[in-house]
Structure formats: C-alpha cells, structure tokens
Amino acid sequence: MRSWWRAAALAAAMLAAVVASAAGQAGDAASLEALKKTAPQIYIDCSSCDLEFIKTEITFVNYVRDRKEAEVHVLITTQATAGGGTEYTLTLSGQNAFAGLDDVLTYVAKGTDTSDETRRGIVRTLQLGLLSYVGRRPIAGRIGVGYGPGNAAAEKADRWNSWLFNVGGSGYFNGQESTSSHSFGLNFSASRVTPDLKIRLGLTASFERNRYTYEGEDILSTQESYASNGLFVKSLGEHWSAGFAFDALSSTYQNVAFSLAPAPAVEFNVFPYSQSTRRQLRILYKLSVAFVRYRETTIYDKLKQTLLQESLSVTLDVKEKWGSVTTTLAGSHYFYDLSKNNLGLLTVLQLNVFKGFNALLLAGGQRVHDQLSLVKGDATLEEIILRRRQMETTYSYFAMVGVSYTFGSIFTNVVNPRFGSLSSGGMVVNIN
Secondary structure: OHHHHHHHHHHHHHHHHHHHHHHHHHHHHHHHHHHHHOOOEEEEEOOOOOHHHHHHHOOOOEEEOOHHHOOEEEEEEEEEOOOOOEEEEEEEEEOHHHOOOEEEEEEEEOOOOOHHHHHHHHHHHHHHHHHHHHOOOHHHHHOOOOOOOOOOOOOOOOOOOOEEEEEEEEEEEEEOOOEEEEEEEEEEEEEEEOOOEEEEEEEEEEEEEEEEEEOOEEEEEEEEEEEEEEEEEEEOOOOEEEEEEEEEEEEOOOOEEEEEEEEEEEEEEOOOHHHOOOEEEEEEEEEEEEEEEEOOOEOOOOOEEEEEEEEEEEEEEEEEOOEEEEEEEEEEEEOOEEEEEEEEEEEEEEEEEEOOEEEEEEEEEEEEOOOOOOEOOOOOHHHHHOOOOOOOOOEEEEEEEEEEEOOOOOEOOOOOOOOOOOOOOOOOOOOO
16 A cells, blocks of 8 residues: 555656646746747848748847838848859848947858858858847847857968859750750850959850741751950959950851950949949940951941940949849940940839838830841841841830738748748749
C-alpha cells in the first residue's frame, strides 16, 4: 500500500512540474508576444530583395505594408560594382516616433556570390541598422549581440589588376509541325573600373532562323548581327567626367555591312556622383564620326557614307520614399543635313500616391528622321510580316500604365511558403 501511495505522489509531483513548466512557457510566450507589439514598425522598400527571407530571419520588428504606417522606412537601392557584383545601399529613415533618427549602410555582394549569400549579407547589414531603433524599445532586453573573429588571412595581391572578363553563350529552340525557330548568341566583355577610371569593352554576335510551312512550301527567315562597343571614362571630380566611346556594327536587319563610330564625350552630374544610388541628374554630350558601308543601296542612293553626328542626353534618376522616377531625354542630328535628326523620351515612374495606392507608368517615344540605312525599293510582304528588314517611320512609341490598391491589416509579419511563396522561392514556366 505504501508503494502505491509513493507512486501516486511521484506521479502527482511530475504532473505538477509539467503543468508549471507549461504555464511558465505560456507566460514567456505571452510576455514575448507583448514585447513584440512594442517593437518598431518597419517598411522595406526594395524591388529586388527576398522579403520573405528577411521577415523569417529578422523577427524582432513588426513589418507593415504601408510606408506611412512605419516608424522606420528602409529604402534599399543598388548599383553595379567593378567586379560584376552589386552594391546595396540601405537608407533607414526614422518616422513618427523615430523622426530624425536616420542612418545609411552599405553591403557589397561579389559577382561570384550565390543568391543565398547575397540575401544573408543584406539581412546582416539590416540587422545592424535596426539596432539603433530596437534599442529604444522594451524588446531590446531580448536582443543579444555576438562577435565572431574575422578571417586573419592577408589580402592577396590582385594579379588581374582590377580587370574582369566574362564569356557567355546561349541557344533557344522551339517548334511544331508547321513552324520552327532557333537562335544562338555569343558575348564577351572585359572591364576595369577604379574610382578614377572606367574601361569597358564588349562583343556580341547573334543568329536567328525561323521556318514556316504553308501549303507544303517552306518559308525561311534569317537574321544575324555582330556588334562591338567600348567605353573609356576618366573621373574629373564629384560632378564632371570625360571619356571616349566607340561602336561597331554589322546587321542584316539594319542593312549595315559594317559601321564604326568613335566618339569623345563629356558628362556633368548636377548631384555628386557619391549620391548616385539615390539621385542623379546627368547631362551627356557626344560628338561622333561614323564610317558606314551598307549591304544594299539605301533610299538616298548610298553604299557607303562618312557621317559627323552630335548628341545630347539628360537623365534624371531619383529614388525616394514616395517612389522613384527615371527619365531620359535624348536628341541627335547629323551635321551634313540638320533635318536628319532624332528626339526620344523614356520615362519610368513609380509612385506611392497615398496609403495603399501605388501607380506605375512606363512610356517612351521617338521622333525619327535619321533612318539613313533603309534599303531602296519597296519591301515584299514576306519581309514586312517576318521583319526581315527595317521599315521607314517618322515616329515610334510604347506605354504601360498600372495601378494597385491594397487594404486591410497593416502588418505583414507572417511567412507561409506552402504551395509557393508570394514574393520569392518559386518558379512557374508556361510553354505555349
């Protein structure tokens, strides 16, 4: 009987311990949830980031879907580096309770980094930036800071002297019973970029063949093009740059057997180049001499020409909390006949108009009066439909407009990857 009572007493003690532990865990969970509600509210403004991964890795803040609800607006902008990588600039702007508390951090992903290494680097940088804000809230008591010694290996000498090379190729094939197409492309590039000097060289080649079968007859359409370009730019301070560019081309579509156009150029940036990830207003002037040999006689009865041309372009690129705008106005003309000119405008505008409402505009157009390489004579129906040769026009344009409105809960903390992620981690391929 005594052993039975001892066993019952032991079981009761164990049950009480389990209940107490569960109650303690529930209390801790409730306490942590209460602390989480006091955490800073964050809005991440980044079109190229893995937002779900960020939310999974950084759980000590609250994520909101509208920038005006946020206490910290995180704008992440990018620009290419000399080594083929990407520099991410994280601009943290305090709002509401944190108004006036701002910070800027950078992270550089190497060209050889995987997407996972890149997103983890962004997360580490963002964690450091958010500590200034989290440290002012009660949840800071749950945050730990660690330190890991870095790699003590000495930096190796660069035997390539900052030169970077890239070689690539691609092929595309598709078809069915009555049609088939295939295309090939090759490319090579070399670049050397330092704070004072930029050198870029490129070479591309492409070939395309399409077959159409109609009433037992095969119709073939082929196009090929080869292009090379180069750029040499010297920095002249925070606002000025001078350089030299060249373009070489051979194209069946454009009726160009060979052309070479060297061009000295100068550029002025109203804003300092050091602010280029956030804002640019660049004015670029080029003066070029083109030596052109055509495949067939042009509409101006020419088989070759030497052309002196000047061009001027103005580019505005701004990224702010309200959205972003990139627009370029470019004009050019030939000196031998000023009526042979071209004027084009390209604009990409993304606006956060008001809470939850966003608008996107992508538009461009050209006034075209400089098609000097057009083939003399009328085009056949096949050439028009299959786009085997360039057609005469006095203008071209395109436009896309989009709006979206999101409403409901301001929070976006939860990540659920089942049946595919909302913003990343999945891929859909449709073949028609």
